[in-house]
Amino acid sequence: MSDVARETGDRFQPKFDAQGLMTGVVVDASTGEVLMVAHLDEEALAATRETGLAHFHSRSRGTLWCKGETSGNTLRVQEILVDCDQDALVIKAQPAGPACHTGARTCFYRRLADDGLLQRIAS
């Protein structure tokens, strides 16, 4: 597939990197807030589309995981957006609970302050 066709066409042709992964950005479908970033391989993408629940590939464990499979804090997919070169997805989802394994609503609960330290901003 040419770059132009990939960028302008209506054919979904996800581009996985050398590790077989693409980036998934999960956004709260209600608020638009970024909740987490994780990676999808072909298997995780298929599982996400089939079940309507966000699945990812764990780079550390090397396995498929359904977000929330143990915690119950699943992410129900409402819409998937695809970027120009089809190597990243925005997954708009309804979270069943805190998205972060730390218990925070979002994984992005700290900001980088001018002094170079991290400041907590969300709970």
Next chain:
Amino acid sequence: MSDVARETGDRFQPKFDAQGLMTGVVVDASTGEVLMVAHLDEEALAATRETGLAHFHSRSRGTLWCKGETSGNTLRVQEILVDCDQDALVIKAQPAGPACHTGARTCFYRRLADDGLLQRIAS
């Protein structure tokens, strides 16, 4: 640095992957919309913090690039959020123009429809 210290502490200790990269999600500081996803190495992160303009590492060219250096469509950084394990950033920025090289406001201008095809949603 322990996982707990990385997740709960105030020390910024970005975690780069085996390719020396971390994920950057650029969000429009005014609207919260996700504009693009790109990758930062240590050099791009330093350049972003020093200049206040979003810089990335091009995986295809293997070089540092300042977003908008040729198009003029720079991204002025307003705030940087860091996720729990410090391997991804949300970069809240003010775009000087369309964020996407195709001329679209955001790189995420298509949605994956139920029939498996891509539908254009943004201009």
